[in-house]
Amino acid sequence: MNTYVKYHPIGFIHSPFETIENMPIQPGGARGIPGSIELFAEYQPALQDLNGFSHIYLLYHFHQVSGVSLAPTPFLDSKPHGVFATRAPSRPNPIGISIVKLISIRENILRIENVDILDGTPLLDIKPYIPDFDSIEEVRIGWLKNSAQNVKNHRSDQRFK
């Protein structure tokens, strides 16, 4: 195999967030915030039956994040953690995941809600959210156990710019 993989954006995500500072840091902190997906027209057939799902995963490229930090200090703590133990964007491969609410699909435009994503972000994939596959009970969440719920109030700053 090659030493890298190459992906092409399938469209762009639009949101009210035009700068990387002062954004919600997870969809849980972005309840009700509307956005949209402008899918390139060639992929419109791939949307068939997606409207049956209330929630979708978006996989996207953190295009405004510069540089990798293997041990960043994430927004929800004052101490550094290994980047794979965080959702910080300064990852070796800066791929973001958000689960957003799907409101409607009209041709190649998807209206979505709970959007914690920067305006203009290149979209790589859409997958349906399926609790039987994706919802895990009885988990441990390490360093986040006292602060995971704080996503509702926390906003980003410019540390990953």
Added chain:
Amino acid sequence: MNTYVKYHPIGFIHSPFETIENMPIQPGGARGIPGSIELFAEYQPALQDLNGFSHIYLLYHFHQVSGVSLAPTPFLDSKPHGVFATRAPSRPNPIGISIVKLISIRENILRIENVDILDGTPLLDIKPYIPDFDSIEEVRIGWLKNSAQNVKNHRSDQRFK
């Protein structure tokens, strides 16, 4: 921005599955199946504090899938659906997601369970699974509503080879 993004594998996933046929089609059908991650040594610092989490997302490249189908017939149905309404691997950008159980970390080797991934798969990212961010209640799951639970018994065939 460029018209593509380039990612580098951060390691490889090892599993008992050496061919793309007769595999579990989701982690829910792979309960207890062991595997491992061989992370490239340079990324070992990024694992710090990950051992506090019981479950992790793996993002990986479907390296054995050839070709894109915008309307595949997924394993869990006999009718085609738009690929973005499925978890089929024949996606415009063939990125897979699995939530696996993290058993142990020793230097750059992670032992994992519930592995529905082909042996030798290039790994792109590891993220902690955090119910406050990732578990959604009150969802609709469209065409899958009568068959999502069948993942426990279903196996793959060679349709995406």
